[in-house]
Amino acid sequence: MTDQYAVLGNPISHSKSPLIHKLFSEQTGQDMTYTAICVPLDGFLLSLADLHAQGFKGMNVTVPFKFEAFAACEQVSERAQLAGAVNTLIRTDTGWTGDNTDGAGLVADLIRLVGDLAGKRVLMLGAGGAASGVVKPLLDAKVDQLTIANRTPEKAAELAQRAQHLRVNGCGYDVVPNQPYDIVINATAASLAGDLPPLKAGWFADSHCLAYDMMYSKEPTVFMQAAQGFGAQQTADGLGMLVEQAAEAFYLWRGIKPETTELLIHLKKTLG
Ligand code: ATR
Numbered sequence: 001m002t003d004q005y006a007v008l009g010n011p012i013s014h015s016k017s018p019l020i021h022k023l024f025s026e027q028t029g030q031d032m033t034y035t036a037i038c039v040p041l042d043g044f045l046l047s048l049a050d051l052h053a054q055g056f057k058g059m060n061v062t063v064p065f066k067f068e069a070f071a072a073c074e075q076v077s078e079r080a081q082l083a084g085a086v087n088t089l090i091r092t093d094t095g096w097t098g099d100n101t102d103g104a105g106l107v108a109d110l111i112r113l114v115g116d117l118a119g120k121r122v123l124m125l126g127a128g129g130a131a132s133g134v135v136k137p138l139l140d141a142k143v144d145q146l147t148i149a150n151r152t153p154e155k156a157a158e159l160a161q162r163a164q165h166l167r168v169n170g171c172g173y174d175v176v177p178n179q180p181y182d183i184v185i186n187a188t189a190a191s192l193a194g195d196l197p198p199l200k201a202g203w204f205a206d207s208h209c210l211a212y213d214m215m216y217s218k219e220p221t222v223f224m225q226a227a228q229g230f231g232a233q234q235t236a237d238g239l240g241m242l243v244e245q246a247a248e249a250f251y252l253w254r255g256i257k258p259e260t261t262e263l264l265i266h267l268k269k270t271l272g
Helices: 017-028 044-053 066-072 078-083 102-114 135-140 153-163 222-229 239-254 261-271
Strands: 003-009 032-038 058-061 088-091 096-099 121-125 145-149 168-171 183-186 210-213 234-236
Touching: 003 017, 003 044, 017 032, 017 239, 017 261, 044 066, 058 239, 066 096, 078 096, 078 102, 078 135, 088 239, 102 135, 102 183, 102 210, 102 234, 102 239, 121 135, 135 145, 135 153, 145 153, 153 168, 210 222, 222 234, 239 261
Parallel strands: 003 032, 003 058, 121 145, 121 183, 145 168, 183 210, 210 234
Antiparallel strands: 058 088, 088 096
16 A cells, blocks of 8 residues: 655645655655645644554644644654654554654755854744754754844743753843844744844844745745845745755655755746
8 A cells, every 4th residue: 555644734735745745755756645634723633543543654743733743752753852842753553753854954954055054153033843943953063153032032041041052042132232143044933924023134244144034935035035135145935944854754754865956946946
């Protein structure tokens, strides 16, 4: 029987994951299906049990179920443990093992855009679920300094403290110095509502500054537009991160790492 996979979320109709995994499976010749399933907000555990009974081999999990998925797993990887969230489920005989490929996806995409991350000064805006999954992978990639700024400063401070690393600090937006960073990452949910955290022009002043929005949209996001207005030379949305986290999940399930560079170019053309 063809192996079955799915992405679970609510809402989910916008998801690009089925298309990405279809392209991966064609590229690597894997016999599998991958569908998007909209799960009722109060029905995540029930759906997981049902999909296990149906024989599903693996799942991606997206908003708002990543924390519930974490709690539902029999065991989780170290990176999922550190993120406190799970975006990839791998079938066991009796349930699911959890992993989190978001951080690896972000790091892979940043490396594609700017090369080696060692020594880079990074400012991350936001301290919610999206931000928490990427702190450890950024530190593992040897960024020189990671400042986490958040509307609720205590959450940024807590996230920084959890990282237990000298090069990380967390604070409110007002106390972030108006100085250049190599990479500014928008990990807030603000752009979902077309909103922005309070940005400072000086953050984007370096000629090589990359302004990266974890969100994906057809048009440049409000964050990308604002950063450009402040002089950022390079901006990117989260489509590359989406493709890279999917490639890492695909590898966990199938043991094959798909090619992503050409695929991303193709996808941008198709979606644009
Ligand atoms: P996600 O899983 O998308 O990260 P989340 O865990 O609810 O969602 O976190 C949302 C993040 O976006 C938080 O950092 C939130 O700031 P607070 O912790 O202060 O709530 C941030 N956020 C959401 N709307 C925002 C806005 N309009 N301006 C600035 N930050 C915003």
